[in-house]
Amino acid sequence: MNPELxxxxxxxxxLGLLSGPxxxxxxxxxxxxxxxxxxxxxxGTLVPPPQGAVILFDGQDAKGWVSFPxxxxxxxxxxxxxxxxxxxxxxxxxSGSVSQRLVGTQESPITSGRLHLEWATPAEVKxxxxxxGNSGVFIDGFPELQVLDSFGNKTYFDGQxxxxxxxxxxxxxxCRAPGLWQCYDIYIQRAKLDGGKVAQPAVITVYHNQxxxxxxxxxxxxxxxxxxxxxxHLNPNRFRNIWFMPGETAAQP
Numbered sequence: 120m121n122p123e124l125x126x127x128x129x130x131x132x133x134l135g136l137l138s139g140p141x142x143x144x145x146x147x148x149x150x151x152x153x154x155x156x157x158x159x160x161x162x163g164t165l166v167p168p169p170q171g172a173v174i175l176f177d178g179q180d181a182k183g184w185v186s187f188p189x190x191x192x193x194x195x196x197x198x199x200x201x202x203x204x205x206x207x208x209x210x211x212x213x214s215g216s217v218s219q220r221l222v223g224t225q226e227s228p229i230t231s232g233r234l235h236l237e238w239a240t241p242a243e244v245k246x247x248x249x250x251x252g253n254s255g256v257f258i259d260g261f262p263e264l265q266v267l268d269s270f271g272n273k274t275y276f277d278g279q280x281x282x283x284x285x286x287x288x289x290x291x292x293x294c295r296a297p298g299l300w301q302c303y304d305i306y307i308q309r310a311k312l313d314g315g316k317v318a319q320p321a322v323i324t325v326y327h328n329q330x331x332x333x334x335x336x337x338x339x340x341x342x343x344x345x346x347x348x349x350x351x352h353l354n355p356n357r358f359r360n361i362w363f364m365p366g367e368t369a370a371q372p
Contacts, residue, residue, distance in 0.1 A: 153276055157291045159328030163300040166235060168362040173228050175219050175347060176236075176361040178206030187215045187348070201351075207239075207359040210254060210351050219347040219361075227344040229258055232365040233372075234305040234347070239357045240268035242298025246354075248274040253352040255284065256303065259345030261323050261338055262286045264303065266356060270294040281327040289325075289332035300359070301328050308370040309343050317341050324372050331372075 168174060176184070185197040200214025208217075219228070240252025252268030262283040269280035269292055276288035281303070295301050304326040311319035317339050325333035349358055 151276060151288065154279070154289050154292045157293050157330060159293045159295050159301070160330055161295070161300075161302050161328035163295070165360050166237070166302060168235070168360075169364055171366075172362040172364040174362050175228070176208065176358065178203075178359050181208060181217075184208075184217050184219055186217050207357040209357045210349075210355050212351055212353050212355075214351065216257075216351045217349050227259075227346050228363055228365070229307065229347055230344045230365050231307055231309045231367055232363055232369040234258070234307065234361075234363045235302065236305075236361040237300050237302045237359050238266055239300050240266075240297050241355055244268070244297050247272060249278060251354070252297065252356055253350075253354050254356040255350035255352065256305070257348035257350065258305070258307065260309075260321055260340035260342035261307075263350070264305065264325060266350070268294070268297050270296050281325060281332040283323070283325075283333060283336060287333060287336055289327065290334060291330060291332060293328045293330035293332060295328060303327060304329070304372075306370050306372045308367075310339070310341055312341060312343075315341065322370075326372065 181199045181201065181203050184199050186200045187197070199217060201211045201217055202209040236256065238254070244251065249267070251272050252266070254266035256264040256266060258264070262285065265278060265280055265282045265284045267274070267278070267280040276282070277285050279289065279292065280294050281289035281292075306324040308322040310317045310321040320337040320339045321342075322335050322337050323333060324331070324335050347361070
């Protein structure tokens with residue numbers, strides 16, 4: 120047989136791969152359009168809480184915060200295991216994720232209103248995709264709001280920074296460079312209930328570095344209040360200046 124003819128099956132196989140859907144490095148099939156990169160509007164300075172805001176972390180200590188149980192690093196009474204210094208808390212693996220809601224109490228400050236927090240991925244870049252500056256913000260009733268170093272870092276669109284993880288990619292990529300402070304402003308409108316059932320869905324709007332990235336996304340969750348959880352995803356990310364301004368008017372950006 121002509122040697123060139125032996126190559127045809129391989130050529131056709133490669134053509135089939137090229138004509139298929141775009142697949143991310145992590146193996147996730149991509150859909151939609153990649154969020155365009157835009158200039159952030161936040162310069163990294165502390166955003167002061169408005170009068171009446173509930174201070175969740177002021178940079179001085181971790182009062183009110185506890186660690187989730189971690190079988191690899193068990194601590195008595197869910198003792199807080201992250202590092203607190205220089206006005207920020209830093210993920211300390213393997214101590215686990217941390218939560219503002221005290222275990223065994225009904226303290227759940229996140230109702231309808233505006234949640235503000237500032238975060239930074241490591242200045243020393245290690246890894247790629249989901250392995251680079253990964254963490255997350257969890258508010259009961261909504262998907263994880265992804266924290267990731269998406270500055271020149273490709274991954275699946277609904278897993279990059281400011282995505283509602285695996286649900287909604289951000290409208291744009293407004294990431295600052297690694298090591299620089301960034302901010303999320305999360306506007307939460309809890310659902311309206313009628314007889315315990317959702318009559319009007321919950322709404323979440325997110326600004327990343329003061330740029331709109333999630334625009335009035337709705338979820339049919341009846342949850343009216345929750346705590347706040349920050350994820351340990353094996354990267355030493357930092358968080359600071361966390362506060363919540365409750366109220367219906369504060370929930371409107």
